[in-house]
Amino acid sequence: MNLGIEHYLILSGVLFCIGLYGALAKRNAVGILMCIEIMLNAVNIAMVAFSRYLAPDVVVLTGQVFAIFVMTVAAAEAAVALAIIISVYRTRRSVDVEQMDLMQG
Amino acid sequence: MTEVAFCIIAVILVGSAVAVVLLRDLFRSALLLIVSFFAVAAIYITLYADFLAAVQVLVYAGAIGILIIFAVMLTRDLRHGNPFNRISGPALLLALLLLATIVGVVVSTDWPTVSQVPQVVEMPLHDPVTGEAVRGSTSFLATALFDRDGGFVLPFEIASVLLLAALVGAIVLVRRKEKD
Numbered sequence: 610m611n612l613g614i615e616h617y618l619i620l621s622g623v624l625f626c627i628g629l630y631g632a633l634a635k636r637n638a639v640g641i642l643m644c645i646e647i648m649l650n651a652v653n654i655a656m657v658a659f660s661r662y663l664a665p666d667v668v669v670l671t672g673q674v675f676a677i678f679v680m681t682v683a684a685a686e687a688a689v690a691l692a693i694i695i696s697v698y699r700t701r702r703s704v705d706v707e708q709m710d711l712m713q714g
Numbered sequence: 715m716t717e718v719a720f721c722i723i724a725v726i727l728v729g730s731a732v733a734v735v736l737l738r739d740l741f742r743s744a745l746l747l748i749v750s751f752f753a754v755a756a757i758y759i760t761l762y763a764d765f766l767a768a769v770q771v772l773v774y775a776g777a778i779g780i781l782i783i784f785a786v787m788l789t790r791d792l793r794h795g796n797p798f799n800r801i802s803g804p805a806l807l808l809a810l811l812l813l814a815t816i817v818g819v820v821v822s823t824d825w826p827t828v829s830q831v832p833q834v835v836e837m838p839l840h841d842p843v844t845g846e847a848v849r850g851s852t853s854f855l856a857t858a859l860f861d862r863d864g865g866f867v868l869p870f871e872i873a874s875v876l877l878l879a880a881l882v883g884a885i886v887l888v889r890r891k892e893k894d
Binding site for chain 1 (some may be wrong): 716717720724727728731732733734736740743744747750751754757758760761762763765766769770773774777778781782784785786788789795796797798799800801802805806808809810812813816817820821822825851854855858859866869876877879880881883884885887888
């Protein structure tokens, strides 16, 4: 068996779908955030695999550069999301997303 | 050799990700999430992305993992844990459909450079600036970020402003209101 881009892309797709299922099907807001992190990791694997296998020039690393930016945005997103979750938990004593209706009219 | 390593890492990665989704104990989910972050770093190493692997361990397994564990402990809901909601059945169906679509597209696409130019995958061992032999992708990544045609300098600066805004925003959100 030779490792090709298909293996990495299928691994990335499997991981993305696991994260998507968790993000849609869970009730705990922290659990949903963890599943979103799994999805971001899956996308990063796909981009690094593209950068390794499909770049016409070996020095072009645009896929890895994009992965770095995704990591930056993921770190910012995790910090703000956890701050929001803790802020909601303080007022409602719950992190169940089915009970979060603070913005309903 | 790499194939065996890839298979082992992929099994660990998918297994820990499935466990993150299926476990009811949120704290164990967080610990397994960190395991999956380490496995992703190992995947990066099989792709010759050593700098990204180091960043993955530092940022994801280190910073984000600790952050999530802190959030789990601060908002711990022992009675409920992390149950599934009412739409878990349709969500599973949607995820499986998406997975089938992705696998179908990946398998049916004829990826051009892979089969025809396999030597492209070898990591370059000479620094483009000094000509010295170097190992690893860090200097090439720096060139791609900052040097070539202006590179990604503006997105880099925007990302730093975004990080600052997120930092200030997170502090403002969790700050206790002053009693007046």
